[in-house]
Amino acid sequence: MMISSLTAEKLACVRGDRALFDGLNFHVTAGQALAVEGANGAGKTSLLRLIAGFLAPAKGRILVKTGQGESDDAEERGRLVGWLGHLDGLKPQMTALEQLLFYARLHAVAEADLPALLAEVGLARQAELPCRYLSAGQKRRLALARLLASRRPLWLLDEPFAALDASGQNLMALAMASHCGEGGIVIAATHDPLGLCNESLKL
């Protein structure tokens, strides 16, 4: 499914007794990348979890416009989300290819080009290696492959460049740019070291 835009209106988030942000407004259209910036604990991850639908906003709403109309339903929005959290979501006992196959089936997408996808993120030689033997950077690359395999239009990325070396960062940046080029939206909690994002939001 294609996405046209995502709009946050007067969004507020409360964690425990602490208000992280209030009255937050932003609008992202297809093909744009938004960098969410802020100090540690400012609420970057919470904002991503709000958009994904894991958290309910204390106030305000998030509207997503697709070809089928506009909706603020969190469950519907979740079906559009490609998620890359600060945890990679990988099982140490499973091989890289098995992980990718599992997530491809979970998202009901084609499995045929998964080895090519692994090669694309530089993990062709590690395809049959259990994930416990992968380095932090390699795990991040595998998480990127999982994200690419999900074919979701709205990417929510929490510190996507963490643990990646220079070539890995470049790979991530290219993937983000390519996703935006194909009409997707990227919202990333990052300090945007590569200047990729068209817009930035300071929390």
Added chain:
Amino acid sequence: MSVFTTLLLRDMRLAGRSGGSAVLALSFFALVATLVPLGVGANLNLLSRVAGGVLWVGAVLAALLSLDRLFQGDFEDGSLDVIALSPLTLELTALAKICAHWLSTGLPLTLLSPLLALLFNLPGTATGVLFISLLIGTPAVSAIGAIGASLTLSLKRGGLILPLIILPLLSPSVIFGAGAVSAALDGLSPGSALGLLAAFATASVLLSPFAAAACVRLNLSS
């Protein structure tokens, strides 16, 4: 392959690989069933009288060993976030995990039970009833266990609290299961006890995915 089957098969594969929660459960069950006759002594009548209760309690405790990891592994490594965003609802996710737990733990325990019943001098008919009662009742252990596992998901020592939450809820299955074996030993029909056990298990399997999904949702938002 459906999304449901994909998750179920992955969980079963992980249960088989991670040092084998199934192997751990079977070993624990076999040890309990071996130690009790050694402790009670060679009183064959007494052993056959207590067999139903001991084997049922042993099976429940053995199944508990792997229950705390039902959702926790996925929660800790971030997989649960990705699974929650898949086309599978959290209710069906919980059901897939319950099925995977039963297939990798409850079913092997049930299959082992006739062998362990020999240690208790349990007659053939009563052994058959024990087997059927475990076959019917162990899905309830996985289902109710899933509620406890999802409730204690974000707790550091959730595995310790889990038995305290779910063992009282599992008492009907132990009562009906052991009751069916006792009825068979006394030459009575185990039908009513097995019927009640089946009703309890059906209700557990049908309702617990909703409760477990609600608890997972709560933990994902924390």
